Amino acid sequence: xxxxxxxxxxxxxxxxxxxxxxxxxxxxxxxxxxxxxxxxxxxxxxxxxxxxxxxxxxxxxxxxxxxxxxxxxxxxxxxxxxxxxxxxxxxxxxxxxxxxxxxxxxxxxxxxxxxxxxxxxxxxxxxxxxxxxxxxxxxxxxxxxxxxxxxxxxxxxxxxxxxxxxxxxxxxxxxxxxxxxxxxxxxxxxxxxxxxxxxxxxxxxxxxxxxxxxxxxxxxxxxxxxxxxxxxxxxxxxxxxxxxxxxxxxxxxxxxxxxxxxxxxxxxxxxxxxxxxxxxxxxxxxxxxxxxxxxxxxxxxxxxxxxxxxxxxxxxxxxxxxxxxxxxxxxxxxxxxxxxxxxxxxxxxxxxxxxxxxxxxxxxxxxxxxxxxxxxxxxxxxxxxxxxxxxxxxxxxxxxxxxxxxxxxxxxxxxxxxxxxxxxxxxxxxxxxxxxxxxxxxxxxxxxxxxxxxxxxxxxxxxxxxxxxxxxxxxxxxxxxx
Numbered sequence: 001x002x003x004x005x006x007x008x009x010x011x012x013x014x015x016x017x018x019x020x021x022x023x024x025x026x027x028x029x030x031x032x033x034x035x036x037x038x039x040x041x042x043x044x045x046x047x048x049x050x051x052x053x054x055x056x057x058x059x060x061x062x063x064x065x066x067x068x069x070x071x072x073x074x075x076x077x078x079x080x081x082x083x084x085x086x087x088x089x090x091x092x093x094x095x096x097x098x099x100x101x102x103x104x105x106x107x108x109x110x111x112x113x114x115x116x117x118x119x120x121x122x123x124x125x126x127x128x129x130x131x132x133x134x135x136x137x138x139x140x141x142x143x144x145x146x147x148x149x150x151x152x153x154x155x156x157x158x159x160x161x162x163x164x165x166x167x168x169x170x171x172x173x174x175x176x177x178x179x180x181x182x183x184x185x186x187x188x189x190x191x192x193x194x195x196x197x198x199x200x201x202x203x204x205x206x207x208x209x210x211x212x213x214x215x216x217x218x219x220x221x222x223x224x225x226x227x228x229x230x231x232x233x234x235x236x237x238x239x240x241x242x243x244x245x246x247x248x249x250x251x252x253x254x255x256x257x258x259x260x261x262x263x264x265x266x267x268x269x270x271x272x273x274x275x276x277x278x279x280x281x282x283x284x285x286x287x288x289x290x291x292x293x294x295x296x297x298x299x300x301x302x303x304x305x306x307x308x309x310x311x312x313x314x315x316x317x318x319x320x321x322x323x324x325x326x327x328x329x330x331x332x333x334x335x336x337x338x339x340x341x342x343x344x345x346x347x348x349x350x351x352x353x354x355x356x357x358x359x360x361x362x363x364x365x366x367x368x369x370x371x372x373x374x375x376x377x378x379x380x381x382x383x384x385x386x387x388x389x390x391x392x393x394x395x396x397x398x399x400x401x402x403x404x405x406x407x408x409x410x411x412x413x414x415x416x417x418x419x420x421x422x423x424x425x426x427x428x429x430x431x432x433x434x435x436x437x438x439x440x441x442x443x444x445x446x447x448x449x450x451x452x453x454x455x456x457x458x459x460x461x462x463x464x465x466x467x468x469x470x471x472x473x474x475x476x477x478x479x480x481x482x
Contacts, residue, residue, distance in 0.1 A: 001022065001023050001027060001030065001090075001093045002026075002090040002091070002092075002093030002097070003022050003026075004018075004019045004020065004021070004022030004023035004026060004090070005019070005023065005086050005087070005089040005090035005093060006086065006087050006091075007019040007022065008086040008089075009082075009083035009084070009086045009087050010083075026093075031420070031424055032424060033417055033420075035407070035408070035420050036408065036416045036417045036420055037107060037111060038054065038055065038058050038110075038408075039051065039055075039405070039407070039408025039409075039416065040111070040408075040416075041054065041107055041110045042408070043110075043408075049340075051405050051408060051409060052336065052348060052351070052401070052402060052405045053333050053336065054405075055401035055402070055405040055408075056329055056332060056333055056397065057333075058401065058404075059329070059397070059400060059401040059404075060329040063321075063322035063325035063326055064322070064326060065092070066318075066319070066321075066322035066325075067319045067323050067325075067326060069089070069092065070316055070318045070319040071239075071241065071316065071319065072085070072088055073088070073089075073315060074241050074315055074316055075239055075240040075241060076088055076240075078240040078241070078243075078313070129172075129176060130172055130173060130176050133172035134169045134170070134172045134173060135169070137168040137171050137172055138165040138166070139165070140168055141157075141161075141164035141165040141166070141167060141168025141169065142161050142162070142164060142165040142168075143161075144164065144168075145157055145161075158436060163432065163435070163436060166432050167432065170425070170428075170429060174425075177196060177422055177425075178196075180192065180415075180418075181193055181196060184412075188412045188415075190475050190478070190479075191411070191412070191475055191479055192411075192412075192415075192419070193475075194349075194410065194471075194472050194476070195406065195407060195410055195411070195419055195422065195423075197468060197472070198352060198403070198406065198465070198472070199422050199423060199425070199426040200426070201356075201461050201464055201465045201468075202352065202356075202399065202403060202426050202430070202461070203426050203429045203430045203433065203461075204356070204430070204457050204458055204460070204461035205355070205356055205359055205395075205430065205458065205461065206426065206427050206429070206430020206433070207430045207431075207433035207434045207437060208359065208363070208392075208434065208437075208454045208457060208458055209359065209392060209396060209434075210430060210431045211434045211437065211438055211454075212318065212321060212389075213318070214434065214435065215437070215441055216317075216366075216385070216388075216389075217314060217315075217317070217318070218438075219366075219369070219380075219385060220317040220382075220385055221292075221293075221314040222292050222293065222295065222296070222376075223296065223369075223373055223376050223379065223380055224317075224379060224381075224382050224384075224385055225379040225380065225381060225382060226243070226293075226311035226312045226314065226382070227309060227311050228242065228310045228311060233310050236310070236312075237310070241312070241316065242310050242311070242312075243311045243312065243313045243314070244308050244309075244310060244311075245293050245294075245309045245311055246307075246308050246309075293311070294309075296373070296376055296377055296379055297378075297379060298378065317382075317385065320385070320389045321393055321396075324389055324390050325396070325397065328390075328393055328397055329397060332394070332397045332398070336351075347469075347472075347473050347476055348402050348405055348406045348476065349465070349468075349469055349473060349476065350469060350473070351399070352398065352399045352402050352403060352406070352465065353462055353465040353469060354398050355395040355396065355397070355398030355399030355400075355402065356395065356458050356459075356461050356462035356465060357395070357458075357459075358391060358392075358394050358398060359391075359392050359396070359458050360395075360455050360458035360459050360462060361391050361395075362388045362389070362391035362392035362395065363388075363451045363454045363455035363458065364451075364455060365387050366384070366385075366388050366451040367448045367451045367452060367455075368384060369384035370446075370447045370448040370451065371448065372384060375446060375447055375448070376447055403423055404420070404423065407419045407420050407422075407423050408420075409476075409479075410475075410476070410479060437453070437454070
């Protein structure tokens with residue numbers, strides 16, 4: 001991952017794909033194994049009851065880094081450029097390696113490597129059963145509906161060719177986990193089935209939560225009042241955390257020489273030629289007069305022509321969620337400890353179900369933000385955005401660390417890292433679905449309806465999990481995981 005982030009500083013499309021491949025491979029090695037290693041630390045009977053809390057603390061540690069990194073990224077981007085920000089991310093990875101190596105003595109005993117079993121797959125079989133079929137199915141998904149062209153503008157099934165490729169590529173992996181369940185011994189089948197059921201349900205959570213980098217970032221960028229109070233501007237400027245937005249009246253960046261002004265519509269025309277060679281001027285829906293930030297700012301609040309507005313970088317809002325994770329984790333731990341002392345602590349599946357319910361409530365907060373901003377017609381207060389993050393973060397703490405704990409508790413020892421991979425597969429599918437949902441943002445004239453759809457998605461997932469709760473708790477109790 002460190003090498004991948006450093007190479008992202010090279011401004012080249014081929015290098016971008018190489019960098020992303022390195023990050024993906026590195027993350028594949030990192031996430032399932034670090035989560036498994038942590039779970040092994042709590043397998044001792046003396047500590048097993050604290051495993052949920054252990055994953056909460058682990059999760060808080062991750063989010064300390066997630067909180068800090070956006071400030072470094074914004075400062076380096078504003079002062080030097082994107083390349084420096086990417087290199088800093090790579091350096092952070094290398095520092096992580098050093099810290100991990102120094103701390104090895106504390107967890108080396110938890111690095112339990114199981115001997116290869118009779119039913120375990122060889123590396124060759126993994127390639128043959130999973131990776132190569134995924135590549136083949138991905139290519140099928142990409143080309144199945146034809147290549148996008150002027151005569152075939154909609155060549156995809158869902159949103160884009162690449163989305164189709166991703167979803168089709170997941171089919172062999174999902175089939176692999178289904179086969180794993182079918183072929184497992186009877187004593188392993190029920191817990192594996194319980195985990196797969198939960199994996200399927202939490203896809204909905206990630207589909208909504210991972211919009212923090214798309215829909216919610218758009219809301220922060222264009223619909224939220226980001227202007228920095230005058231008293232704070234010198235300090236923020238010194239830290240290179242200021243987004244300078246220039247107001248230049250009635251101008252627009254024209255990236256195509258074919259664009260020409262149209263005085264009648266105050267838009268821009270792009271001359272094109274039809275199949276008969278006739279010139280056709282097409283009106284472009286181009287923002288003119290001011291950058292998008294000023295679109296929903298009342299005219300009386302516009303600065304003078306040529307003046308600058310100083311705003312918080314939109315990417316700084318990405319630190320809001322990690323901040324709430326750090327702030328709420330001790331409270332959530334104390335709450336569960338209180339319930340444990342009184343014999344009323346929910347089971348891990350129940351915590352996940354309640355996490356879905358709480359996360360759904362965050363969508364209602366954003367519905368309030370839409371109405372407060374007159375459907376995006378005026379800037380909304382940042383507190384709407386921050387409050388929505390506060391609610392969904394509580395849901396996240398009930399769900400995400402609990403999912404890791406659940407896998408550690410329930411997985412047969414020989415399959416723990418593999419089942420962690422299943423949890424992250426659900427995360428990945430949710431990530432992709434979040435992109436699909438975000439792409440529909442512009443289709444909603446009333447933005448409140450977009451958030452109501454998210455609410456319905458999470459509500460349905462919560463109802464489904466509560467319906468399975470009795471069955472899940474029974475399996476957990478059978479395997480002494482509660």
